[in-house]
Amino acid sequence: MSGAAIQAITMPKWGLAMEEGKVSAWMAEEGAAIAGGDEILEIETTKITNVFESPVAGVLRRRVVGEGETVPVGALIGVAAGADTPDAEIEAFITDFQANFVVEASDAAAAPEPEMITVAGRQLSHLVMGPEDAPPVILVHGFGGDTESWLFTQPVLAEDHRVFALDLPGHGRSEKTGAALDVAGMAALLADYLDAVAGSAAHIVGHSLGGAIALKLALDQPAKVKRLTLLSPAGLGAEVNIDYIDGFVQAERRKEIKTLLQQLVADPSLVSRDMVDKVQKYKRLDGTTAALRALAEAVFPGGRQALVMKDKLAELSVPVQIVWGSDDAIVPPSHGDGLPASVTLHRFDKVGHLPHMEASGDVNRLIAG
Amino acid sequence: MPKKSFRQAINEALAMEMRRDPTVILMGEDVAGGMGAAGEDDAWGGPLGVTKGLMPEFGRDRILDTPISESAFIGAAAGAAATGLRPVAELMFVDFLGVCLDQIYNQAGKFRYMFGGKAVTPLVVRTMYGAGFRAASQHSQCLYPVFTHMPGLKVVIPSSAYEAKGLLTQAIRDDDPVIFFEHKVMYDDEEEVPDEAYTIPFGEANLTREGDDVTIVAIGRMVQFANQVADKLEGEGIGCTVVDPRTTSPLDEETIIECVEETGRLVIVDEASPRCNIATDISALVSEQAFSALKAPIRMVTPPHTPVPFAAELEDLYIPSPERIEEAVRSVMGAQA
Numbered sequence: 001m002s003g004a005a006i007q008a009i010t011m012p013k014w015g016l017a018m019e020e021g022k023v024s025a026w027m028a029e030e031g032a033a034i035a036g037g038d039e040i041l042e043i044e045t046t047k048i049t050n051v052f053e054s055p056v057a058g059v060l061r062r063r064v065v066g067e068g069e070t071v072p073v074g075a076l077i078g079v080a081a082g083a084d085t086p087d088a089e090i091e092a093f094i095t096d097f098q099a100n101f102v103v104e105a106s107d108a109a110a111a112p113e114p115e116m117i118t119v120a121g122r123q124l125s126h127l128v129m130g131p132e133d134a135p136p137v138i139l140v141h142g143f144g145g146d147t148e149s150w151l152f153t154q155p156v157l158a159e160d161h162r163v164f165a166l167d168l169p170g171h172g173r174s175e176k177t178g179a180a181l182d183v184a185g186m187a188a189l190l191a192d193y194l195d196a197v198a199g200s201a202a203h204i205v206g207h208s209l210g211g212a213i214a215l216k217l218a219l220d221q222p223a224k225v226k227r228l229t230l231l232s233p234a235g236l237g238a239e240v241n242i243d244y245i246d247g248f249v250q251a252e253r254r255k256e257i258k259t260l261l262q263q264l265v266a267d268p269s270l271v272s273r274d275m276v277d278k279v280q281k282y283k284r285l286d287g288t289t290a291a292l293r294a295l296a297e298a299v300f301p302g303g304r305q306a307l308v309m310k311d312k313l314a315e316l317s318v319p320v321q322i323v324w325g326s327d328d329a330i331v332p333p334s335h336g337d338g339l340p341a342s343v344t345l346h347r348f349d350k351v352g353h354l355p356h357m358e359a360s361g362d363v364n365r366l367i368a369g
Numbered sequence: 370m371p372k373k374s375f376r377q378a379i380n381e382a383l384a385m386e387m388r389r390d391p392t393v394i395l396m397g398e399d400v401a402g403g404m405g406a407a408g409e410d411d412a413w414g415g416p417l418g419v420t421k422g423l424m425p426e427f428g429r430d431r432i433l434d435t436p437i438s439e440s441a442f443i444g445a446a447a448g449a450a451a452t453g454l455r456p457v458a459e460l461m462f463v464d465f466l467g468v469c470l471d472q473i474y475n476q477a478g479k480f481r482y483m484f485g486g487k488a489v490t491p492l493v494v495r496t497m498y499g500a501g502f503r504a505a506s507q508h509s510q511c512l513y514p515v516f517t518h519m520p521g522l523k524v525v526i527p528s529s530a531y532e533a534k535g536l537l538t539q540a541i542r543d544d545d546p547v548i549f550f551e552h553k554v555m556y557d558d559e560e561e562v563p564d565e566a567y568t569i570p571f572g573e574a575n576l577t578r579e580g581d582d583v584t585i586v587a588i589g590r591m592v593q594f595a596n597q598v599a600d601k602l603e604g605e606g607i608g609c610t611v612v613d614p615r616t617t618s619p620l621d622e623e624t625i626i627e628c629v630e631e632t633g634r635l636v637i638v639d640e641a642s643p644r645c646n647i648a649t650d651i652s653a654l655v656s657e658q659a660f661s662a663l664k665a666p667i668r669m670v671t672p673p674h675t676p677v678p679f680a681a682e683l684e685d686l687y688i689p690s691p692e693r694i695e696e697a698v699r700s701v702m703g704a705q706a
Contacts, residue, residue: 173565253573273579284535284567 006085006093007056009078011071014045015151021045022070023077028060034080037361041077048272050152053361059083061090072103114147114173117166120192125173126166128197130158135226136198137367139165140190142208142234143299144248144292146172146282149207152360157368164197166190168210170295176287180294183209183235183307187216194224203227205367207356208331209234209299212307218320219312228320229367232328232353234299236310237335242303244330249292254280266327266352314340323363325351370563375527376419376556378534379495383420383457385566386541387427390455393541395420396433396442397459397495404434416461417497417556443469443494447477447546450492455541460496462504463512463550477546478521489544493537499552499590499640500688506676509684511641513588516548517617517650523547523571524618528592530560535569536615542568552590572619576628580608583698584628587611587638588647591689595638598694607702608632617647625651626659633664634701638689643671668697 011021021043028040040054058080065077076097079090114127127147137157141149147165157163167174168186181189190213194202203226206214211233218225234240244263251257258276262268282288299306313320321344324336330353336345346366351358373381387393401424402413414421424432435442439460446458460466466473473494480488500509516524523545527533533551540547577592578599587595592613599609610628614621629635635655639648648669655667670689678684 173563176565252570254576273576281531281563281567284569285563286566286568 006081011075013073020072023065056080123175130162134162136202137161137163138202140206140210142210156364170291176291180298182298183212186213201226205229207231230322238304241330264353266350323355325355328353370561372559373562375530375558378530378562382534382537393455394431401432439469444472450490455491457493462508463496463498474519491544492546493540495549497553498550500677501554505679509677514646526550526589528613539568571616574621574624575613578611582608583634584610584632585636591638594691597691629659630662635667636697638670665701
């Protein structure tokens with residue numbers, strides 16, 4: 001590492017709303033050699049706590065921000081350099097950085113905002129990021145999710161992809177009216193959405209129910225799909241944790257919602273107050289409960305998944321990868337057993353139903369790779 | 370999501386419910402302004418402009434300017450509620466309750482009970498409360514404890530713009546009489562408020578901050594002061610849970626008790642006069658149900674028992690301040706030895 005340049009490690013921006021983050025724990029000591037991608041600290045945002053992977057390689061020379069301290073996005077949290085870089089140069093670098101650091105009062109103008117789009121007569125909300133000419137990726141959330149489900153995914157992928165995240169009907173800010181669609185109906189709507197925004201075949205990433213929708217789209221209209229990444233997907237077996245689904249449809253009180261959300265992750269402490277708050281605000285919107293109930297009845301009638309497509313996976317000619325957390329309490333990880341050889345399965349230990357949030361670095365690399 | 374003021378949030382809730390349900394009507398002094406006069410129509414929209422713009426959309430049949438006679442129009446609203454409409458009456462200042470109290474507590478509040486559950490009274494009385502407006506002792510009181518005392522009424526005290534829209538929508542859809550309190554210095558407070566309609570159920574407290582050391586229960590405008598104190602003290606390692614009950618009737622006793630059991634310390638902040646207010650009520654509740662969890666005496670931060678002063682310097686001293694809340698939190702922390 002001798003002679004390596006001094007490099008800043010700064011507070012990342014995860015999601016549109018993030019303005020500051022708290023260093024909840026350091027996982028690397030001062031003086032430790034770190035490689036790009038090493039987990040070096042945990043950052044707590046108002047949404048969720050997440051592990052931060054080093055964007056730089058070198059020796060961690062300074063932890064500029066201590067555990068428990070909160071700093072704005074972009075602030076210096078650590079410094080990496082060669083082992084033999086003199087301390088004085090490190091100090092000068094820090095002094096210089098702090099002197100020139102300006103908190104962006106509001107980068108709202110620059111940050112993309114969700115927009116409404118009409119698809120097949122339905123009012124849908126979607127969030128678009130990334131260069132217009134980059135290869136398209138479409139992110140499809142699961143039951144009860146929304147575009148913000150991808151807060152650790154979309155901004156990272158958007159560095160070299162055009163990334164579209166939509167709110168399915170009944171979710172986020174999309175319309176809450178109209179009869180619920182089943183998986184096939186959602187897949188047809190997704191195809192129309194894809195035609196409207198992408199203009200060419202896209203890499204479809206689906207989580208949970210969104211995984212079943214993405215898979216159905218790939219089976220029905222293979223020409224629209226370039227690649228398929230399914231995260232803890234529905235659609236590969238009949239079982240689903242229907243107590244969770246029913247609970248989510250009915251829950252009103254914050255305690256009920258918190259207990260439910262904690263079932264989604266292997267480490268319940270990941271579920272922050274703001275995450276609960278956001279779900280509760282969504283659940284209070286007129287029409288949400290009715291829309292979710294109708295959707296649950298359409299896709300999980302009698303508490304079982306209506307559409308199981310496992311035996312059709314081998315028909316797909318596009319690359320398919322499936323990601324599953326071993327502690328998934330919503331869709332059984334055993335649905336990933338016995339997949340055809342053409343499908344790549346990645347299992348993560350100590351990860352629940354939200355691999356894109358619980359192991360975002362690894363999952364982002366799999367999606368981008 | 371768009372930012373909206375407390376005023377806009379209330380206006381939007383009224384407009385959306387009037388569009389959704391033709392039985393919703395508004396009545397009160399100058400809720401539009403200019404009725405029957407030669408001057409400008411919709412000149413006022415209420416004394417602080419909260420209902421401005423509704424009359425042009427919904428017309429004089431549904432937006433009723435009333436004479437300065439609270440006993441008449443609050444009574445009329447109670448009767449309209451009992452006979453099929455969903456009136457939202459504006460009692461300009463809650464300090465005027467003395468001239469229309471019978472209509473509220475002994476008529477509207479009792480119909481459901483006196484008629485064996487066969488009558489519903491979907492009446493909302495919106496009313497301004499609170500000090501800090503240099504409006505002197507007859508226009509500055511926090512009389513929600515009076516209504517909280519009276520069975521048959523629901524009492525709602527929103528602490529922010531988001532809360533106001535959801536709670537007022539719920540109030541209008543509720544089948545019982547609801548007294549809806551708006552703090553007059555909060556109308557320009559802004560926060561993100563969804564464009565869509567939504568409801569916040571009554572009887573579920575909100576936790577606006579969470580911490581391990583002290584529970585602060587705060588009412589209405591006091592919630593924002595409590596939040597400021599919680600944010601400041603977090604930096605010093607003192608964790609505060611801030612409980613906003615949202616409604617004092619029904620009261621979410623369970624959440625308050627749970628929070629006190631977790632933190633062991635309680636500070637209650639109430640802008641109402643200190644005798645028989647919400648702070649004394651919650652203090653009694655906790656003393657009875659969670660005494661063994663307490664590590665320090667309960668502290669109440671309230672004004673002194675005096676009419677709200679008109680002198681600006683005295684009025685500022687009268688209102689519970691973040692500094693006094695902070696002092697109370699520090700005192701319950703210090704009492705642990």
